[in-house]
Structures are given as C-alpha cells and as structure tokens.
Amino acid sequence: MTKTKVLNVGIDLGTSRSVIAADNGIRTFVSSYVGFPKDVVSRKMLKTEIVFGDEALKNRLALDLYRPFDKGMLKYSDSSEHPEESKKAKSVAKQLLEHLVDLATESQAGDLTLRGVIGAPALASQKNKKHLLDVAEEILDDVMVVSEPFAVAYGLDMFYNALIIDIGAGTVDLCRMAGTIPSEDDQITTFKAGDHIDEVFLDLIKTKYEKANFTVTMIKKFKEENAFVSAKGERVSIELPVRGKPTIHDVTDELREACRAIVPEIVEGVRKLVAAFDPEFQDALKQNVVLAGGGSQIVGLQREIESYMKKTLGYGKVTKVEEPLYAGANGALMLSRDMPDEYWDTLKSRCKKNVIGIVGD
C-alpha cells in the first residue's frame, strides 16, 4: 500500500463562525451560514446551487438560509422529535465542513490523508458529539472530537493551573486545566453567550425605539464594533431607519445592559471551578484566567471579571488570548499533530471506525 501524505487540520465548528487551521499554513474561516437559491431567478442571479458564509448572509433574500448550529450544538440533534430538521441540519453542517476543508486543501496536490481534531462545546452530550463525528466521517479520514476550551488551552501551552473561558455565540465554555485531559468536573457550559447578547439588545432597542426598523444582523454587526460593559465611556449611537429614513438612535445603556447579561453566569462558573479546586493550587488558578472566543473582545469584560473575583474570591488575574478567532482551531491543529500515528491507529482499531470522542468518555 502506498502511504499518502498526512495533512493535519484543526477545526472549530462554531455557532457563529467556523474556523480551520491546517498544517500547510492555511488558516481561514467562514460565518456558519449556508444558503440555497430559492427559485430559478435566484439560481440564475447567484450562478450556484449553494452559497456559504457572509456571501449567503448578504444574499439572504434570494436564499433559503440555514445556520446548522445553535447553542453550540448541531440543531435538533439532542431530541428525536424533529427527525427531518435534524437530518437537514446534519447535511448542511456536512456541506459547511466540506467547504472549509476545500478552502484549506485547494492548493494541495496529490493524495492526502486528512487527519483532524474538531472542537465541541465543553459539555456537549455524547449524542451530540456522535453527530459531529457523523458529519466529519466522510470528509476527514481520521477525526477526533475534543472539548473546545481544552483545545484553546492546548494551543496556548496552558496545561497546568489555568482557567479558560471561551465566549462564543451559542455557549460560554469554562475549563479548568490541571495537567491532564479535563474531566466533566473541570468544565462548565453556559448558554448565555453572544447570541443572547444580540437577543437582549434587540428587545431593549425595540422597547425604547418602537418606530425603528431593524434586524438582528444589523445590531449584531454594531455590537461587534462597539461592545462594552464598563460603567463609563463614550456614548454610542446606531443609525436605524424610521419609516425608511435613516435616524440616529443613542443605544449606550441598552448595549451595556445587553453585554452585561452574560456576566453573572460566567463569574458564577469561575467561582465554582475555583472553589472546587485543590485548595493548595487555588491561588495559582486565580492568577491564570484566560478569555478566548469572539466575546472576549467586549471592552471592559476582563476588568469586570477581575473585580468580581476580587469580591468573591479575594483575588483574580484575567488576560485575553491574542487571537480570539483562531485560538480553538490552532489548538486543535496542535493536538492533531501531537497525537502519534500509533495513537490514531489504536483509535481506529478500537472503534472499528475512524472516529472517537475523548473528553468525558
């Protein structure tokens, strides 16, 4: 048998953005949207049968638009009540993953063995992990699912006394690193993340400015440019149409309140993970809290968590990762690279498949 070249990839299939980092140096992402032209006109206009990412969002009026993940998981995959929708979400996720892998391999000549590690929410159920593996099965040759914040920690070389908080769109995942693969007790997932901020922000603006006309996409973009939690700061205003006329609306208090809506569960998670840690190492853990994910860019969040930690735990030092967008995929890629060939072979023989979930198994 001829041995093909192995290409390692690290993948973060996110609720909002899906990211890939590959051995060949390619790193890229797409927004987690997939669209299918609605009719002959849209097909002729778009000249394709499928549209991904921001391009899909931009053309959404001409498309049936899907977002395959919600709350960090493949939609409908944890219940058997919506079999059709679940099947559709899976097939859309597959197309999205295929597209990501194509982007990372299009310049690659010759036969490749694709070996990948995929990040999943910290406490995704076994069933959900299994669905992720099904999605990847036909696209990657070898695949492993790991907890997303664990992948982040791995990529940063933070194996010991570190607490990672990955603030995404669907979930906030907290993970305590204590020198081993984290267990269920080391992890907490909360569902108040970026999407929740958008919902709260939307409701608050609707209540204050009844006549303004807007969509969640518009205010999400505005949030990403202006998000903050600090008590003081500049006023922020958004331009929204009122009966078709662009009108300036001050949304400072609404944006702050919406961004703050995710804080109580995050700080409670930090408190729990610290309090339940070996008392001898609690101080070291408190000194090493690291924010990752898109939500880590909220201005003032670092300080907010530190001041809460000071109040409840006596002390806290919070930092942010340098590359919030790529931290998960980078770590997943490093994991994929670091797993020896024999390890992958053992996995295969043990599972009689090319797949396995490791965290929580």
Ligand SMILES: Nc1ncnc2c1ncn2[C@@H]1O[C@H](COP(=O)(O)OP(=O)(O)OP(=O)(O)O)[C@@H](O)[C@H]1O
């Ligand atoms: N500068 C910013 N300030 C605040 N929020 C931001 C910023 N940039 C992105 N976000 C928000 O971060 C979230 C996306 O982050 P990320 O890409 O880490 O999530 P994801 O991996 O897709 O989601 P999940 O991990 O929950 O599946 C979105 O809610 C987005 O609006």
Ligand SMILES: [Mg+2]
């Ligand atoms: Mg994520």
